[in-house]
Amino acid sequence: MMAEPTEIQSILGLDVSRDTVTLCDGRRHTVTVANEADALRAALQPYQGTTTLAVCEATGGYEDILLGVLLELAIPAHRADPAKVKAYIASFGKRAKNDPIDARWLSRYGRDRAATLPRWQSADPTQQKLELLVARRLDLVAMRVQEQNRLKAPRSRLIADNIRDHLAELERHIEALNAEIDTLIGESRDLALRAQQLRSVPGVGPVLAPLLLAVIPELGTLNRRQVASLAGVAPHPKDSGKANWHRSTTGGRRQIRPALFIAALAACRGDNPLAVAYKALLKAAKPKRVALTAIMRKIITIANARVRDAVRHQNEIGKINA
Known part of the structure; x- marks a missing residue:
């Protein structure tokens, strides 16, 4: 949700x-405090109740304490x-970098773009756990590919026996993560509904559905x-003057x-409307x-539309029952 x-x-x-x-509050003066809840709470207390927007960068989790205090x-x-x-x-041609300089740039970035910056909201605990489990599964699958190549x-x-032992261990961990992901989705009414709709799309299987969620x-x-665009499959034009390049x-x-x-390959080999569309494109x-x-x-x-329609239908039933 965005503020005016x-x-x-x-x-x-x-x-x-x-x-x-x-x-940095927009002036040249900066102050550095410990990345701990009590220290941050004391430093940010003067801004409580004011019309202030805080801007920080994603740092792989080190910003979590700060965002919790801001919330x-x-x-x-x-x-x-x-x-x-x-x-x-970089658009200003600046290269100098340290913590105070970066804080000043973040303040300036927020000042110039405040009207269009989405406000951070805390993630649902179940959604957050799903993201961590899926990310860990991706890491282990990448390790498995590396070991298979070795x-x-x-x-x-x-050292083949050692590699095989490690591959077997990775397989056990991946299977355990798959079971934990399935259990987590099954225990959440919203995630289960979304997963069901995703699995109804040709090509979307038990791996892709949790990944999309x-x-x-x-x-x-x-x-x-x-x-x-979010999925990286939107064609972007690359034209200049009379030059018209293929969209990528x-x-x-x-x-x-x-x-x-992988999902597209599976769908194209099946008996479904997507396979028909694929053959029509090849024929053209x-x-x-x-x-x-x-x-x-x-x-x-299609996945986006089916999830949208299912959630709307569920919300309408909830209103009727209420």
Whole structure:
């Protein structure tokens, strides 16, 4: 949810590190405090009840304590994408970097873009746990691929038994995570409903459905262009003057595109409308790569629409019963 631009009068830039947080309220003066709840609460207390927007960067979890204190004090916050902040700073041609400088830049970034910055909201505990479990599963699967590649290497014969033991251990951990993910989804009425709708889409199986729930929690609230862009399957123009290049699909959340590719392959081999659409594209002389990308886009847009419709229907039934 976003506040009106007139509600924000000042911007608080907060540069977060593992041990400290540096604050800048828009002036040159900065202050550094420990990245601990009590220290942050004392430093942020003067801003409680004021029209202040706090801006920090995503730091892989080191900002969690800060965001918790901001939520407790009812100070609106924005967790910025580090890549966007870095590009913003680079646009001024600046290179100097330390904690106070970064805090000042965050304050300036927030001041220039306050009207369009989404406000951070705490994640649902179940959703947060699902994201962690799915992320861990992705890590273990990547490790498994690495070990499988090592096992095939000609010089790995002397350590093949060790690699096989590690592969077996990874398989056990992955299976345990799969069971934990299924249990978590089954215990949540909302996640179970969304997962059921996702599994009804051709090509979406027991791996992709939890991945979509974890990586695109906005599924069902976006339009078809937005969800395609988030999944990295939206064609972006690359034209200049008289030059018209092929449109390419770039960006999006990096975990989704490889899984959608596998889902598209599975869907195209089945007996369903997506397979028919794929064959029609090939018959129209489209390259297989282009046709598969189109099917990937269809899968994510259909999934988004089905989740949206199911959630709306559930909400309507809830209102009637109330």
